[in-house]
Amino acid sequence: MMYYILNKTHIVNNELVYEPVGYLTNMDNTLLINYKYETTYLLWVNNNKTDLENGSLQINNYFNSFGTVYDCNTETTEINGMSLSEITDITPYI
């Protein structure tokens, strides 16, 4: 069985932090969450890649303007020990 980790990316004390907040087992729901990730954050990074790479733009700008990012881009066969609960209501993440 495959578990899809719901990752939260946000800024804490001016540092980019990745934080797993739960897991999903419904692949259709992961696609919905990742669709939002790809059409917002990923698109913004790709559109601003040059400025991000040369340091004229900071990644914090995105989070300061648009807030927290969620994705389901980590998949694993075992979640024991990760202290994660299953998420079935994805409304807050899409």
Add this chain to the structure above:
Amino acid sequence: MALTKGNFTSDVRIPAASSYSFSHNQNTGSNGCLIVIVACPAVSTTGVSYGGQAMTNVRNNSTSYSTGWSVWRLLNPPTGANTVLVTLNTASFNSTSAVCYSFTDCSGVGNTNFNNTQASNQTTSVTISNNSMVIGACIGGNSTSAFIEIPDNTLRTVDWNHNINNFTWGGISPSLSAGSITIQGGATATNIIIAVEVTEVVTVNSTNGWFLIMN
């Protein structure tokens, strides 16, 4: 005991920094081993650690897709859920792929081979010991209808398929017999390919008997 594949984790993300981390659960059992493969466009991987222990770099290649491709292994890693920390040579704003395979009764990584020439349904060959498993991985221009054959003409499950500017995908064989094998991977565009042998721990059979020690 036979080489056994355990837990698997795949992760793809924009690091947006020079390091990032995620969790993976290493199985319990004797002679544990963890193997991590990282594909990072435009940068290179300078280190991977698991549970705070530095992993050994097995391969680190620059590829014809301008993507760093590296293989890392750790013998007897801590068991349970621990952090995989990937460190790059500089901050990256390209999606980066990392995959983790756990094993037990494993002696580590044996032979590897890498074909960096872009071609349709690219192949590479590797000589393996008896009961080894082989991880096959590709980087290609797209991953539509992506496949991996280990050995060639024997399809294996594609365990990951990541969009990293280009695409990377791969899978693993069960234990195979000793000899030289060719693996093949492909999609609807050209690709490159790497083969990584995962070796079984060799047990020495002891024989009961009497020994005379003279001094």
